[in-house]
Amino acid sequence: MAVGLDKVKPEAITEERQLIVDGMDISGHWNRMFEQRVIWDYDTSQLDRVTDLPGGESLAWCYGCAKCTGVCPVDIVGDYSPRKIHRKTQMGIDLFESPDLWLCTTCRNCLRVCPKEVDMIQIMPAVREQAVLAGSVPAELQKAFEDTAKHGNPLGQPQRKRADWIKKAGAPVPVLKDVKRPVDLLWYVGSYPSYHPRGIDAAAAAARIFHALGVDYGILGIEEKDDGDSQRLAGEKGLFEMLAEANIAAFEKYTWNRMVVTGPHEFNAFKNEYPKLGFVRPIVHYTRLLVEYLDRLRPMLTKPLNLKVTFHDPCYLGRHNGEYDAPRQLLRAIPGVELVEMGRCRENGYCCGGGGGGMWLDSFTKAHTTMRLSERRVREAVEYGADVLAVCCPFEVSRFEDAAKSTGHDRLIVRDILELLDQALEGQP
Amino acid sequence: MILAVAIKQVPNLTDDLEISADGTGLDYDALTYVLNEFDEQALEEAVLVKEAAGGSVTVVGIDTTGELDGALHTALAKGADRAMKVTGDFDRDLGSEGQAQLLAEAIRPLAADLLLTGVQAADDRDGQIGPRLAALLGWPYVGVVTHVTPEPGCVRVHKEYAGGLLAEFVVTLPAVIGVQASHQPPRYAPVSKIRQIAKTAQIESVAGQGTPASSSSVRRMFKPEAAGQAEMWAGEPEEVAGKIATLLTAKGLLKL
């Protein structure tokens, strides 16, 4: 115990000009001593630029505890977290011009653990919007913005073909423009389920399941546009507003009780963002809707799949909206499915990398990380011995299938829960 | 350098096009409009010239659709300094001849050094607006241009020819350039920026003088008609060759 030790004042130190100990010359000289720098010694102008923006304020609240670094999915494949962003910005790095600006997927895991509520879901879009206005946007993201602005979907597919997938549905799909009567459910299909080949597989499966259950629904068809929320999170707020106005006008043209949504991003948009524009209606994700129908659905699931299945929680269904159970209830209802949980699941679920614009920043993110987030996740699924990686977000199927190929785990099957249910449904080939 | 860019909107080709009831044009109520993609290139080249040489860019269009404001706001978001529209009671399918007359009247007072426009447009495909504007203004014209470099008193341009040939011209100013492609891909105008500009920007309106007459009219517009059909012959080469020879002889294309 250091009791009664006097602090040595520098002036009180006797300095030997030359000192020889045991025949060895250990002479030295004082040069400088440093104290810890206090926070107001920093030039905070770069940090101020962020915290002055509406939405950017909370970056200033970080006190460096590093809880976020432990859970940030980007840090696991790179060098990233709110704490690191805060520190770098405090040291004078320009976040508006840094690649760091585009790596956050807005997965919300940091906000879950942060004692100071430093909120990247607000900070990132605020700073990115300024970068977008200044024209410094990664090219692939800009392409997605352009395609969305021109065609109403980030895949750059023609608007008039948005309902073409229903020809492949194998079940009737009512389009509201034609049914001309109120429906119970408006089904917002979404861009990837409408156009992407693997998304169409899930949409078609949903159509068959809805048909088998006798769900009273209709889709908007060519009147539907992308929800725009991921573009907003990537910094294109104006594009989001433009799409939201068009979608809300289309939603309000028809009479329906509830909206069922295929994708968690769109679900989140209609539930949490569109209300800010005056659109407040009951919204349900398809997993929760089908759980409501489970008593009728279960007896129809007669074909055992005999597969070991693990489930990837979508950030925008789980952490953003607190839904962890519905997808699992559906998977457990399928005969022959053994559900295994990965280490990173539920509240601490890993991120596929597709959120917050990450869907359209694949090469960019790849260039600034050691591997894609989807590749990290696929490896985890394999470590847990899964045959099938089950998902319920239309962004994920193609991401994980590509990742399974690029990591050499081709045997891992990636399926939307809709596809698995459809496969187990009686009367399906 | 004072730059002007003449733009127009054309039907969005990602929509289904319908023929109007009288069969002489499109059903204009059933379509949406986009900026002519060649005009988009012309605008980009103009902004690039401005960035290199200084000056200003004025965008001018004829509001045949009632929706030109959106295209003008986008142009301002991409770097144009002024936006003008010619208003009046115009047909939606106002041809190149009429467009050029109205545009020339609107552009003359600008005292521009260089006028750029798309070399052609998807609606009429006649490539006439540029040359007609040049004739009306009495300025030289170079079309199918892919690069404009400003120099004192003139511009150096690259013009594309068929077969991959490229020519370099020095054009004295004022001049009209028909742009095939800008030398950098057109920049993206964030919708956020367009919406900001739409709230504050001033679009200057010029009343078009009368309804210009057109010296040509469309007698019939129709979708391509399928002509005949293909028949596939399978079998041994000699056998198929024999069939081909017989058919060609029967059609009088081959004398045996």
Ligand code: SF4
């Ligand atoms: S958890 Fe919050 S306070 Fe702690 S380092 Fe991260 S951002 Fe800062």
Ligand code: SF4
């Ligand atoms: S939101 Fe997710 S990706 Fe972004 S910093 Fe937080 S933990 Fe990392």
